Amino acid sequence: MSLSLAILTALLALGILAIIFGSILGFAAIKFKVESDPLVDQIDEILPQTQCGQCGYPGCKPYAEAIANGDEINKCPPGGEATIKKLADLMGVEAKSLDAAHGQEDVKKVAYIREDECIGCTKCIQACPVDAILGAAKQMHTVIKDECTGCDLCVEPCPVDCIDMVPVENNTASWRWKLDAIPIKQVN
Amino acid sequence: MQTSYEQIVHKIDSDELWDFPGGIYPPERKEISNLQPIATLPIPEKLYVTVKQHKGVEGNLIVEVGQQVLKGQALSKSANPFAVPIHAPTSGKISAIRKHVSPHPSGIPELSIEIETDGQDTWTELSPTLDYQNQPKIDLLTKICDAGISGMGGAGFPSHIKLSTSKKVEFLIINGVECEPYITSDDRLMREHAWQIRQGIDVLTHMVQPQQVFIAIEKNKPEAIEALQIACRENPLYQVVEIPTKYPSGGEKQLIQILTNREVPAQGLPIDVGVISHNVGTCFAVADAIFSGKPLIQRVTTVTGEAVSKPANYWTLIGTPIKHILNECGYQASSQKQARAIIGGPMMGFTVTDELVPIIKTSNCVLVPADSEMAELNEQACIRCGACADVCPAGLLPQQLFWHAKAKELDKAQEYNLFDCIECGACAYVCPSEIPLVHYYRVAKADIRNELDEKQQADKARERFEKRAARLKAEQAARDEKHRLAAEARKQAMESKGNNAKDKIAAALARAKAKKQGLAAADSNLDTKSEINSQKTPPIESNDEPTQKHEIVDAATEKPSASSNQRVQAAIARAKAKKAAVATKSNQTPEITTEQEKSSSGSLNIENQDENIVESKPIVHEATKVSDVPRTVVQQDTKKPEQESVSPSHEENSDNQISQNIAEQKQAKVAAAVAKAKAKREAQKKAKASEIQITKPLAKEKSLANEKTLAQVEQLAEDPNNQQESSSKQNIEHSAIEDPLVTKKRRIAVAVAKAKAKRQAEKTVENSAPKENKEDKS
Amino acid sequence: MNFKLASSPHQHANRDLGQVMKLVILCLVPGILMQTWFFGWGTIIQVILAVITATVTEAAILELRKRDFERALKDYSAIVTAILLAISIPPFAPWWVIVIGTFFAIAIVKQLYGGLGFNIFNPAMAAYVMLLVSFPVQMTQWLPPVNLAQYTHDFWDALSVIFTSYSVEGFSIAQLKTDIDGVTMATPLDTVKTSLIQGFTYSEGLEHKIFDSVVTGVGVASSWVSLAYLAGGLFLIKQKVINWHIPVSMLAGLFVCALFMSLVDSDVYPSSIFHLLNGSIIIGAFFIATDPVSASTTNKGRLIFGAAIGVWVYIIRTWGGYPDAIAFAVVIMNMAVPLIDYYTRPRTYGHQAPNALKSKGKQP
Structure with a gap:
């Protein structure tokens, strides 16, 4: 009798304790909830937002979701090694070298439409992931240079091949003080 | 707490000054160039006037290639307040407007106007303002802006922006410190033109109405101090102050600290502490602009260093290439193993990348040192001795900045206030390990700026991408809804057969x-x-x-x-x-x-x-x-x-006429495109075929195809032409407009054909290349 | 024309690393000479041994790290480390003590951390601590000053003792340690400490022969040596090789502690002068704690760093198990340097307070 009472008391005591601590924890979880960016947003923040799809996903956000779900972090050629390193830091995994299957790291480029040749088919406009091409049906199209991410997606659909990817020109404002890399040339 | 006006005036009156932390005492070497009066360089055959010579934006060009310009004629113009115009430094013909090597450490070409001088040096008409006291401030500002005056001391900040402040100005500081070694252009200017500098100060004083004007000159220029003291004797508002010789006391922020014990807040401007400062050269230019109407087209440039035989100060036209200066001043190539010329002083100047680098409004010195003068450095490890921190005038910890900049820890570097570095070079000057510290900071700054730009761009791209995705989704939904409604309507229509x-x-x-x-x-x-x-x-x-x-x-x-x-x-x-x-x-x-x-x-x-x-x-x-043609077309x-x-x-209106033309033009375009597409398809077919064919016949066939498509295109392009011609008969008046359109059409057609041909040629090469190899082997 | 490109500044002060280090060595010379005068040729031999070991070790390791060792050796930093260690250990310590110590200082403390500029600890002092902990007997074999010793010893004696433990005449180190009266000698600090432990008062301890004057409580030999190093140190400050902050604050820290405690009870706690001129406090203040690599780099930080070393020295000397404490104090404070540096950042021009003290918000 006394044994069962003791057991009962113990169970009761434990149960009450469990309830108390549980409610404290529950309260704390609500009260002290840390508002942090979900992982996907943090990853998306790091990705270069070219929306080029070279990673195999239809944009940077989908790739960010895929990384959050365990995909490799080395599928982003536009971001290159720098992005991989940051992703590795964020995800707590080892930085790998860029997966060559998805492309090589390249200089930044922007699309340029040779306007004389444009027939105004709007195909590139539809292909552009960031609406950086301006134009209308049967009107000449042009690329908004500042908005272009250099994703390359408009080049393929163009029926008259009038889109070139031109490297972004270096100017004195964006120069990175590479004194040893100044080409020596004669100007006459 | 900011030092009050009374405290400052009292302290200066009793011949005392404050001090800034750090600073160095490099050998001054001013005697090389400050003994002779300012000479004038002969006009070079060609001038290269960089369009943007100041901090801000470049103006729009208002001249054309081939145009004859007169000395002092404006070459650019803009309504943007941060644009400062440029002027023709002498009379001549504009031979080209193109990118030319820039007076920047990178030498990256920038838009420049090349002027072939005619040696006449004919002035354009000038409009002096003699009664500046009676002019409204805005007119004077316009005048200063139109004269192309931007700060001549270093950064080239547009002077009229500084002067247009509406805040209360307690002190106007005229900077004649010239603390950097070797440079003596301001020194000579003050000695020889103190009177005109004072006139300029008068104008500036009239415009900003300061409570006190300090003319700060370093102690090592007694002649200049005396000259300005005499020139400013009559005005009790003006006070010539001797500044102790210490580098970089001429830095704007440091000078303000010396004179007022106030600090310009980070990312702030001197006006935030009630101070405006101008260089003596700027004062001289302002006087020129107001009293004789002359724009800023020349400046005093010190040419010095042991590798020139005639070191002195020269009146140099803006746009004069370094090469001309070196030739005129007796450059001795033998004293340099590899040519080296520095624009600016030994502490903050930059090495030129090309002999055609032009002089601009901020180029106060061309330093051509002999090899023995400035030794080669070899970088060693930092021993954290802190000598750099001891001399840093900005109170930074250069060794920490260096550590983080080198490790590319950019956010840490920013935490150590990297952007407060004024790049004076004192730290690198004293570093026993000979580390080019400032270079590391510059790289880090550039990296941070670029990273910020990229980040902004990425954010923008993300937003646009998301908006687009949302839009596509909404459109899809709208379409579905429409289909559903249409289906329902049809159903209803079927039901009520009364239509x-x-x-x-x-x-x-x-x-x-x-x-x-x-x-x-x-x-x-x-x-x-x-x-x-x-x-x-x-x-x-x-x-x-x-x-x-x-x-x-x-x-x-x-x-x-x-x-x-x-x-x-x-x-x-x-x-x-x-x-x-x-x-x-x-x-x-x-x-x-x-x-x-x-x-x-x-x-x-x-x-x-x-x-x-x-x-x-x-x-x-x-x-x-x-x-121009496409513009009108558009x-x-x-x-x-x-x-x-x-x-x-x-x-029968012209619009209609043109619209028809355009429609036809479009036809031509479309036709060209069709031809191209056809050619493409054909080429693809051929490419496939070529896999089993041998190269030679393929190439022949290709060229045949090329010819065919070309002919096709031409035919197609001609067709609308004919149509257009017939239509143009209806309205002879507008034939003038049509002509360019016709030619344009032709051009397009030809261009398309050309592009196509090129592409095909490329493909042929691609396809044939491996096969040719095979042939070679066999 | 093919132009040479460089980043500004193009002009440079004519004092490089090698010159700085050579200046330090030069300023050590008077002290070393004085030490040799009073304590025999042992010091010179130790210095030579240390320099050879340091050079060989540095060259070998740089070779292993595939660096240009010829250039690195020209900066003389290894030699400075070697000399500092050599003058810190007893002049007649066996040769392998200095060899092991120098090797440890260069190979482990300096190069293993990444070479010059990357070491956290002062190499000489870290090595000293290692030696003291590992070889306590050899590291405390201080001979009495030459004028007080029972047996005189010349250069060959010193050489012989260092390499064979016996002098040319066959005296052991223990015999050499005995003074004129046949009593084994110790350093002044040791003597006082021992007498205090034995229950004597401080002034009674001072009656020992090693002190020339009961009043000041300063040993002749050690005070002369200290003064020689002081002269060298002052010259360094004048040449702006070192800042005054660390030496002054370190001496002040020790002085204030000693003054305070001796005021509390002058029987038990030695006077401030005694503390300042005995032991290796001067050499520590001017040459060891000022090692730029492992010391604090801000002026405020240097003051804290120096004062803390002074306090530590006093604490260890008075209540610790070792008679002297420079090495321990320096090594302890080396560990605190990153913290000190972080919290003593100077105010940047145009900023209200150093960033570190503000909330960690980043600058826009």
């Missing part, structure tokens, strides 16, 4: 047409004929056939064409077109009329398009700038379809 057949037929016709047009808009090159037809006909038809009106209700609401009076309608449409053209939004007007009709392929969102256009105005502008182009679509073309 007359006529309506039905009309509706069906309209639908078919709409579908056709929609398809055409999407793939213009697939169905060329219907494309051309649909482009030409439907808008006109839509007016002619009232039965269709209910199909294009939306279009009707866009253009209130419900009234039967066609003239009113036309007028409204015209006005609208004009408005639209002004806003350069009219690009999408044809799209609006067709948008509702095409139900199958949603290609564009008008609202978004709107946004794009607004944002991209400058770019559109740029694009149209490329050549403008007319945008005006045309709307006009046509609403007003029936009964009247």
